[in-house]
Amino acid sequence: MKKVITYGTFDLFHEGHYNILKRAKALGDYLIVGVTTDNFDLERGKLNTCDSLMDRIEAVRGTGLVDKVIIEEYRGQKIDDIKKYGVDIFAIGSDWTGKFDYLKEFCEVVYLPRTEGVSSTQLRASRPSVRIGVIGTGSIAGRFVDEAAFVSGAEIVAAYNPDAAEAGRFVAEKGIPKAAGSAEELLSAVDAVYIASPHGTHYTYSKAALEAGKHVLCETPFTLSLKEAKELVNLAKAKDLRLMVALKTAYCPAFGHLVTLLLSGEIGEIVEVNASVTTLTDEHSPKLDAAALGGSMNENACFPMLPIFKLLGTEYKDVSFYSKQRGGTDIFTKAVLRYDKAVASFQVGLGVKTEGNLVVSGTKGYAYVPAPWWKTDYFEIRYEDQNKNKKFFYPFAGEGLRYEIKDFVGAILSSEGTWPKISTEENLAMAKVQEDFLAGKNVYKI
Numbered sequence: 001m002k003k004v005i006t007y008g009t010f011d012l013f014h015e016g017h018y019n020i021l022k023r024a025k026a027l028g029d030y031l032i033v034g035v036t037t038d039n040f041d042l043e044r045g046k047l048n049t050c051d052s053l054m055d056r057i058e059a060v061r062g063t064g065l066v067d068k069v070i071i072e073e074y075r076g077q078k079i080d081d082i083k084k085y086g087v088d089i090f091a092i093g094s095d096w097t098g099k100f101d102y103l104k105e106f107c108e109v110v111y112l113p114r115t116e117g118v119s120s121t122q123l124r125a126s127r128p129s130v131r132i133g134v135i136g137t138g139s140i141a142g143r144f145v146d147e148a149a150f151v152s153g154a155e156i157v158a159a160y161n162p163d164a165a166e167a168g169r170f171v172a173e174k175g176i177p178k179a180a181g182s183a184e185e186l187l188s189a190v191d192a193v194y195i196a197s198p199h200g201t202h203y204t205y206s207k208a209a210l211e212a213g214k215h216v217l218c219e220t221p222f223t224l225s226l227k228e229a230k231e232l233v234n235l236a237k238a239k240d241l242r243l244m245v246a247l248k249t250a251y252c253p254a255f256g257h258l259v260t261l262l263l264s265g266e267i268g269e270i271v272e273v274n275a276s277v278t279t280l281t282d283e284h285s286p287k288l289d290a291a292a293l294g295g296s297m298n299e300n301a302c303f304p305m306l307p308i309f310k311l312l313g314t315e316y317k318d319v320s321f322y323s324k325q326r327g328g329t330d331i332f333t334k335a336v337l338r339y340d341k342a343v344a345s346f347q348v349g350l351g352v353k354t355e356g357n358l359v360v361s362g363t364k365g366y367a368y369v370p371a372p373w374w375k376t377d378y379f380e381i382r383y384e385d386q387n388k389n390k391k392f393f394y395p396f397a398g399e400g401l402r403y404e405i406k407d408f409v410g411a412i413l414s415s416e417g418t419w420p421k422i423s424t425e426e427n428l429a430m431a432k433v434q435e436d437f438l439a440g441k442n443v444y445k446i
Contacts, residue, residue, distance in 0.1 A: 267362030
């Protein structure tokens with residue numbers, strides 16, 4: 001039996017893809033197709049795919065030409081696959097001519113003619129883009145605009161800040177076409193909004209955008225009360241709009257793999273989760289302004305709550321807070337959440353520094369994610385027998401914001417779920433914890 005292998009992203013599956021597979025199939029008796037992951041596409045510097053990995057795999061299978069589908073995840077995998085499956089012929093499109101000659105040491109290499117006039121790049125260019133307006137022009141908004149340039153289908157068309165001079169400076173610096181004179185003016189010019197305004201305004205801007213029929217990606221904290229969070233969720237659902245929280249950790253590859261691995265029982269039953277996010281901040285920073293709802297809980301608590309709710313669920317029994325405050329604002333807070341069969345805790349600070357790692361303890365071992373765990377590209381699974389320890393590495397591009405932007409744009413264009421990486425229950429639980437802290441419930445000052 002002559003085995004043939006080929007690889008591709010197969011995004012927006014089209015006639016050219018079908019023809020390549022048909023030509024590859026004709027070279028032998030058994031065709032293996034490697035479908036590349038989104039992460040592997042990072043080597044080209046962009047997150048270009050429009051279809052999900054599973055959709056792309058199903059499109060390849062649906063041709064009826066393929067005997068086996070595999071997933072390509074890392075550089076150098078082609079050699080491993082050729083050896084593993086006993087491949088006789090490696091086939092690839094002629095636009096790669098010469099690039100894979102190094103594989104001739106392992107099998108025959110054939111460059112197949114491509115179908116002229118059609119490509120995934122052309123199809124992506126012809127797809128509608130999402131016109132995004134930015135509300136708030138602070139440092140995170142600037143990084144958002146920079147990262148959006150790496151995502152197909154994301155077009156930043158306007159920005160708004162109540163300070164007109166600041167808005168003008170921002171759009172000039174970032175090359176954005178329009179500085180809106182009001183939030184209403186911005187909403188009239190966009191399909192979706194990214195909200196990076198002060199914490200206390202998130203609810204108001206999100207509600208206005210949803211009522212205007214615009215999709216919303218809102219920075220953390222989503223809202224500071226459970227009632228407001230539920231109202232926005234119900235409003236988005238009623239209008240069939242995408243409402244997402246810009247908690248970048250949830251969208252990054254390593255974090256997703258970590259959660260999946262731990263929920264599969266890799267370290268046994270999870271007994272404790274502990275995470276820290278702390279920085280030493282200028283005491284005059286707006287982040288410590290009580291009037292603007294500053295403080296370490298409002299600024300950072302959503303990050304450590306994410307792994308807690310992902311791994312232990314949202315049905316905690318109670319939560320207590322131990323907080324060091326200055327001028328009415330918490331500069332450090334430790335929270336302890338009690339579950340029926342586990343405990344979780346987190347530390348956040350803007351004036352106290354701790355090790356910013358994540359540790360998940362289980363009955364068979366533990367997971368260790370070094371600082372800064374919230375944007376990690378590496379973690380370890382450790383056991384009593386150190387010889388069994390495992391290390392995991394995943395690429396992390398840029399500031400990490402491009403992952404959430406890609407999911408946001410993809411959800412809008414494909415009309416898929418409202419909460420791609422963070423469930424409604426998780427967002428509501430975060431809002432409830434924030435609300436309890438602000439209300440002084442079980443808050444002990446230290």
